[in-house]
Structure formats: C-alpha cells, structure tokens
Amino acid sequence: MYRMRLGVGLCAVLLAFHVAAGNQSPGASQDDLFAQINDLTISKKEFEAIFQAAVRHKYYHGKVVAAELEDFRKQVVEDIVTQELVFRQAQKTGIQPDRSKIDAGVDAFNLKNANNQDWEARREKVVPRLIERLERQDLIEKMEARVRNVPRPNAEQVEQYYFNNPDKFTEPKRLWVSVILRKVSPASTENVWVEAEAALRMLKQRAVAGEDFGALARKHSEHMSAATGGDLGYLHLGVLEESVQQKIETLEVNQLSDPLRVLEGITLFRLNGVQPAKLKSFDEVKNRAADLLYRELQDTAWESYVDALKSSAYVYVND
Numbered sequence: 001m002y003r004m005r006l007g008v009g010l011c012a013v014l015l016a017f018h019v020a021a022g023n024q025s026p027g028a029s030q031d032d033l034f035a036q037i038n039d040l041t042i043s044k045k046e047f048e049a050i051f052q053a054a055v056r057h058k059y060y061h062g063k064v065v066a067a068e069l070e071d072f073r074k075q076v077v078e079d080i081v082t083q084e085l086v087f088r089q090a091q092k093t094g095i096q097p098d099r100s101k102i103d104a105g106v107d108a109f110n111l112k113n114a115n116n117q118d119w120e121a122r123r124e125k126v127v128p129r130l131i132e133r134l135e136r137q138d139l140i141e142k143m144e145a146r147v148r149n150v151p152r153p154n155a156e157q158v159e160q161y162y163f164n165n166p167d168k169f170t171e172p173k174r175l176w177v178s179v180i181l182r183k184v185s186p187a188s189t190e191n192v193w194v195e196a197e198a199a200l201r202m203l204k205q206r207a208v209a210g211e212d213f214g215a216l217a218r219k220h221s222e223h224m225s226a227a228t229g230g231d232l233g234y235l236h237l238g239v240l241e242e243s244v245q246q247k248i249e250t251l252e253v254n255q256l257s258d259p260l261r262v263l264e265g266i267t268l269f270r271l272n273g274v275q276p277a278k279l280k281s282f283d284e285v286k287n288r289a290a291d292l293l294y295r296e297l298q299d300t301a302w303e304s305y306v307d308a309l310k311s312s313a314y315v316y317v318n319d
Contacts, residue, residue: 033318037316038084054072085313110123158290161293170280171277176273178214181266182220223267
C-alpha cells in the first residue's frame with residue numbers, strides 16, 4: 001500500500017528538494033544521479049539531505065535499528081516518486097491551491113520566527129520557497145482527496161464483507177484472572193527471590209487447602225488489585241507477559257499457577273474463568289464494517305491511481 005500521509009512536517013521535508021532539484025543541470029553524471037522522475041532529477045547529495053531530515057523528523061526519540069532504517073529509506077524513496085507524479089498530475093488537471101490555507105501557513109511560519117533576529121534578513125528569500133512547498137503540498141492533498149472520493153458501499157456489499165472477514169469482527173478470547181504479588185527489586189540477590197517464591201508457594205498451599213484466594217490477596221498481595229481480592233477482571237490475550245500467559249492458559253478454571261517470576265517480583269495467579277472468542281453479530285458491527293470496507297475501497301482506488309501514474313512515467317532510482 002502506498003503511504004502518502006506522512007504528516008505535514010515530513011511532507012514539507014520530502015518536498016524541500018523541489019526548487020534545488022528542479023534547477024539541477026541536465027548534464028549531471030550518472031554517478032551523481034540518485035533518481036530521475038520524468039524530467040526531474042535528484043542527486044545523491046540532495047537525496048541524502050532529504051533522507052536525513054526525514055529520519056530526524058520520524059526518529060527524534062533516538063537511535064533506530066539498521067533493518068528498520070533501511071525500510072524507512074525505501075519508504076522515503078517511494079513517497080518522493082509518488083508525490084512528484086501526483087503533483088504534476090494535479091497541475092495538469094487544473095487544481096488550484098487554497099490561497100487562504102497557504103496564507104495561513106506563511107503567517108504561522110512568520111509567527112514562529114518572530115523572535116529570530118536573522119528572520120527579516122532571510123525572509124525575502126525563504127518565503128517564496130515556503131509558498132511553493134505549501135502550494136505543492138496542498139495540490140497533492142487535493143488530488144488524493146479527489147481520487148479517494150469513491151462511492152460508499154451499499155448494504156449488500158457491507159454484509160458480504162462481514163461474512164468474508166470474520167476475523168475483523170471477532171472478539172478475542174479473554175481470561176479472567178486474579179493475582180497475588182510479592183514485590184522484589186530487580187537488583188535483589190537470588191536468595192531474596194527464592195524467599196519470595198517460597199512465601200507464595202505457602203500461600204498457594206493455603207488456598208488449595210480451602211482458604212479464600214481473595215482474602216489472601218487482600219492481606220498479602222502488594223499489587224494494586226489487593227483491595228479487590230487480586231481480581232484483574234477479564235484480560236485480552238497479550239496483556240500479560242507472554243511466559244505468564246502461556247502458564248495461565250494451561251490451567252483449568254479455579255486452578256492456581258505455581259509462583260511465577262515477573263519484572264515486579266513473584267506472582268501467584270488464579271484462573272477464574274475463560275471467555276471464548278466470539279464473532280459479533282452483523283447488527284452489532286455493521287457501521288464499523290461499512291467504514292472498514294469504505295477505507296479499503298479508498299485505498300484500492302488510490303493504489304490503482306498511483307500504479308497508473310507510474311506505469312506511464314519514466315522513473316529511475318539509482319539506489
């Protein structure tokens with residue numbers, strides 16, 4: 001699926017190359033050329049600037065693994081190609097940018113730089129390029145909105161979609177569990193962990209012998225659920241640590257686990273009940289089914305449109 005909607009900030013980053021790349025000499029060597037999209041050429045240096053800016057925008061929180069970074073690089077290349085082709089097509093169809101929206105964008109940029117001492121000196125040069133990028137972005141968004149404006153599915157199509165995709169409308173299996181927690185600091189010695197495990201093993205013996213698990217939890221558990229007898233309610237699969245969930249799924253209803261280590265300490269779980277996976281009725285989910293199908297129809301229309309643009313364009317990427 002083509003991923004155009006990367007956010008205003010990243011969209012502007014990806015399009016920042018436009019003026020510089022558009023003025024690139026047509027005689028650039030093949031070694032320096034990163035990509036050509038019809039008559040637009042992008043040098044390797046220009047692409048790296050685009051890519052690094054995109055990385056800073058998306059991964060501002062820190063480092064990213066190499067495999068994910070490579071996937072993101074491919075996404076950036078794909079988006080540059082798609083945006084250029086859609087922009088040119090929008091121009092051909094005569095779509096006009098929203099002047100009030102462009103003016104608002106410029107005003108916001110001026111306001112953001114109001115206290116920047118260098119802004120007045122740079123303003124005359126920067127604003128025209130900013131306007132060009134905002135206009136380009138607006139045309140792309142308008143073109144995408146036009147393509148995605150497909151008819152909504154009828155009732156028969158929605159019902160068929162429901163029957164063809166039961167996994168989308170099935171409430172997953174849930175487990176009703178209670179817990180007793182004995183907190184142990186991760187920095188504790190192994191002896192401390194062993195002592196906590198022994199203490200919970202004793203509580204298990206007392207519960208198996210007939211003492212009320214809820215009463216034991218209220219008295220001995222250090223989990224926030226202690227006040228309600230350790231009752232965690234029904235939990236979807238995936239909420240608990242995988243190793244803990246696997247152990248609980250082997251239990252019969254009303255059976256207790258052995259003491260289990262978790263990040264917070266040692267736990268003792270009781271399986272109170274199981275709610276099997278359940279397919280919701282069509283009447284319950286028909287509105288959601290209609291929305292899901294409509295989004296899929298929109299995505300299909302967009303993908304087909306972009307594929308058609310690419311098939312009739314000259315696109316070269318030296319990556």
